[in-house]
Amino acid sequence: MRDMRESEVLTEIINLKSIQQLPKATEHFISDLHGEFEAFDHILRNCSGIIRIKVASIFNGELTEDDQRKLCYTIYYPEEMLDGKAKKADEWLILLNQLVRVTRHVSSKYTRSKVRKALPSEYAYVMEELLYQYDEVDNKQDYFNAIYQTIIDLNLAYHFAVTLAYLIQRFVVDHLHVLGDIYDRGPQPDAIMDKLMEVPSIDIQLGNHDIIWIGAYSGSLACLAVVLRISLRYGHLSLLEDGYGIELSRLEKYAEKYYEDNSAFRPRGLEKGKLSEAEQIRIAKMHQAISIIQFKLEGQLIDRQPDFDMQNRKLLHCLSEDRQSIVIEGQSYPLHNGCFQLVDPEAPYELTLGEELVIMDLLNQFQRSERLGEHMDFLVREGELYSVYNGNLLYHGCIPCNDDGTFKQFTFEGQNYEGRSLMTFYHTALLNAYDFRREHDTKWDDLVWYLWCGEVSTLFGKDNMRTFERYFIKDKALHKEVQNIYYQLRKDEDFCRSILQAFELDESGYIINGHTPVKAMEGENPIKANGKMLVIDGGLSKAYQKVTGIAGYTLVDNSHEVYLAAHHPFTSKADAIKHMREILPEQKMVHIRDHRVKVAETDIGHSLEEQIQALENYFGMRDGTIDE
């Protein structure tokens, strides 16, 4: 500890103790973003409806519903709402005053020093005056109006209003938890990553769709083939080409040579007219080429990792001679939309020379993409397989279990892992894969792939990934991927308590889980096990909204309560702004607290307590008094 004077120590102790008495800051949980940048961005901008609630609490009785909605939209999308729209001086004055009132309200939970740090330097002084030099009887309104007038006269009103809007967004939610699956299916995971990298306080629990991107970047050829296959399946060339600068020309040339159009490989989930017929055929050919490469690479991987026990997932050697049928577990099934011309019956898992060159070229490009590198760096730095935060447990997938409810073991190189140690082991594997990314297909890379689709993965949670069957076999019974018993057990309170215990958490905590779309339409409740288990994947992913019937759950945990917000399907940013749609998400209350929770009761509060203790020890103080 640096040399401190007694008075300094006392001031610091008073400061820390007063922070402990502030209300606990609001946490916001979101999951399964799946590349849907605009919907995600909207939820972040309106803070799952909290801004609307705050505005109502300040302006009810003073502003009409319509005017409140307009003010909210100005806070969510300040540039779009204000840019190029001429406003008279008195209109600006009203707006600036309204925005300052909201800012005051939402920043009142924080210390001055925290607010000061968040203020943009160019306006710091003015803003501090506006935020703190006020009293309830409005004696200072003339003074404020003079400040607003100066801002307006200097032509800074627009910029000032935009700054305030973002400050409000920043203050309403203090900490964001992202429970995984940022990538795949939707078009713009790259834009989501850019935005997440700017969030001041965040943690990330990685999802199965995130770790395959890390695996691909780290040199797992199988993961690379998987991410390319999924991107092509959903027709997101622009993510690869424009977003990450990956040139697909060699893959395309190769695919053109060997593959025909194939309906099973046309891109899915596309808006009408988004891609021309020719473009779709071009994608279908590349999609087939990369799928076959994937199946071959996976076969090789399964052979070199006997611990994975996945021989039954190798299917290319089970094709009939004429390639019209396949034998799976002793039963023959007809094949449809087959494209096995590059599968050599003598060596079905061997890549052709062309395939090898294509995939190595793609790996090279992935690893050289600066933007992808930045995104992966951030994910690996911030991402965990589970997090413990304020006594709660957060993870994306599951704890694989046996039918009797005990944790399932995974054995690798003679060591057994289960539950918490299994998650820790996978995290180590992921970090090692990333650190050794100059080497491809290391055992760590293989473990990342296993985490994507293995039976004892904490992110997959099913017995088998039936990608092959879903492309080529009509019989739907073969598409079924059976969920681990965990998903039944998690409805039970005692089971959830046993998980909390395994992570050394006490009974007051709860588990937040993503990954499985909640079928709200069929009456599934996201609040399970008497509030011990909260499932927040409501399916932001457009492709899955048919199943869920809503557009995702988010969770809000503030000083008064914990509740889920069920979001309505989101069309697009342009449409939302045009109609200023403001259907508040439905709230599902999880827990109303019996008292207002203070910072002292949170993780931050506990670490402040340690600092206070250390300071008190420093001067031999106890209970705020100095020893004689």
Ligand SMILES: O=P(O)(O)OC[C@H]1O[C@](O)(COP(=O)(O)O)[C@@H](O)[C@@H]1O
């Ligand atoms: O519907 P798609 O995009 O083909 O994906 C299906 C695949 O995705 C998975 O459901 C995994 O993705 P989720 O994490 O979103 O569930 C696999 O089990 C399944 O084989």
Ligand SMILES: [Mn+2]
């Ligand atoms: Mn998932």
